[in-house]
Amino acid sequence: MQRMQICPRFERAVEILSKRWTTLIVYQLLEGPQRFVAIENSLTNLSSKVLSERLKELEEEGIIERTVYPEKPVRIEYALTSKGQELAPLMEQISEWSTKWIELPSESDDLQSDKSKTE
């Protein structure tokens, strides 16, 4: 009666990637190495608390690398490793699927909902 179990590697990958913010952080880093505040500013509503947690997790997973440049005030950059870079095709699939299937509330809808508050 039991069906074939899901591949444990697949399960692990999903476990890593589907924590909140993780995929978006990786996606953002596909643009190139970035500093803490740059990532923070690019992702609306992501707090520094969770960002620092996620960066640590991603580093432990070998998906990103943290580099300290010992300049006048130190500069710290986060960059994808090869393991991280190779998530690009996956991101591309999310992108394609979302382009085809996700519809956004239009700006006129937003105006509607603003109006509805006063109704």
Place this chain on the structure above:
Amino acid sequence: MQRMQICPRFERAVEILSKRWTTLIVYQLLEGPQRFVAIENSLTNLSSKVLSERLKELEEEGIIERTVYPEKPVRIEYALTSKGQELAPLMEQISEWSTKWIELPSESDDLQSDKSKTE
């Protein structure tokens, strides 16, 4: 100073897919339409509570479809819609990436950790 914002469709897709269990449920349904208990049994540690929540969410998103077959005792099946089926290439990418980059604790490691409890 602000960099380009992440595409809102991409963000939405990630929001939908990265809730816990969601991706695994969709992956499981790629095998074909399935009943509640079949999905439940295929995903270790997924409780009926969360499964029923996720199925409702996925149905609202138009990713799965719930069909009631009015047999002697009714049979209820969950199946992917086209929107859901077209997540297959994404799943394939997760699968490829995980095959290349995820290493699993071997069974001997498991024995190790069992031993370590008694040390």
Place this chain on the structure above:
DNA sequence: ATTTTCACTTACTTTATGTAACCTATAATA
């Protein structure tokens, strides 16, 4: 008559995430 299966739901606990303030160091501004 009792137990089992399916498809869930409810009450309660634990974990994860969000919010806001704070910290240390350096640098820029008044």
Place this chain on the structure above:
DNA sequence: TATTATAGGTTACATAAAGTAAGTGAAAAT
């Protein structure tokens, strides 16, 4: 010189999401 700003975080507390366990109702098998 004193104040404010920026980078890269951490801490304490509040809320939301997920896990756990038990229960429900209808039908079916034992």
